[in-house]
Amino acid sequence: xxxxxxxxxxxxxxxxxxxxxxxxxxxxxxxxxxxxxxxxxxxxxxxxxxxxxxxxxxxxxxxxxxxxxxxxxxxxxxxxxxxxxxxxxxxxxxxxxxxxxxxxxxxxxxxxxxxxxxxxxxxxxxxxxxxxxxxx
Numbered sequence: 710x711x712x713x714x715x716x717x718x719x720x721x722x723x724x725x726x727x728x729x730x731x732x733x734x735x736x737x738x739x740x741x742x743x744x745x746x747x748x749x750x751x752x753x754x755x756x757x758x759x760x761x762x763x764x765x766x767x768x769x770x771x772x773x774x775x776x777x778x779x780x781x782x783x784x785x786x787x788x789x790x791x792x793x794x795x796x797x798x799x800x801x802x803x804x805x806x807x808x809x810x811x812x813x814x815x816x817x818x819x820x821x822x823x824x825x826x827x828x829x830x831x832x833x834x835x836x837x838x839x840x841x842x843x844x845x
Contacts, residue, residue, distance in 0.1 A: 716755045723751030723759065730769070740793075742772045742786060749773050775832035782829040791823045 730744035745763070752760035764770050764777075775781040782790075798819055801807055807815070 719751045719755035720759075723748045723755060726751060727763070734768075740790070742776070742782075745769055745773055746776060749777075771832075779832055780829060781832040782826060784831055787826055787829070790826050794819045794823055 726744045726748035729739070730741045730748060733739040733741035733744060749760055749763050752763060764773050772783065772786065775783065798816060801815060802812060
């Protein structure tokens with residue numbers, strides 16, 4: 710019974726994350742790929758059929774496969790992610806409602822995230838030649 714409940718909870722969480730990822734395709738301020746990665750992870754533990762469907766989807770699957778197989782992020786996704794982080798930070802900075810220490814802490818976190826994103830290889834076949842990631 711516990712296994713079945715866990716499976717249903719993961720299936721529900723995966724569906725929620727999938728929905729959020731699809732919304733992120735249409736809203737520039739909301740990320741897509743992280744939610745799709747979470748959905749794929751939940752589905753892989755609750756519904757292998759849905760996990761295969763998501764990874765094989767013509768629009769949603771390529772970034773998932775690139776991340777899973779190569780740890781790679783496409784150049785366009787990198788540019789969009791860093792640009793949206795910069796714009797979001799600009800709004801926070803210009804509003805001036807957050808204390809200076811909070812703004813500096815936020816800047817440090819966003820810079821660390823941007824460095825991580827930019828340092829990922831490009832997917833093979835997307836203008837780059839990312840080598841396959843070695844298993845850990």
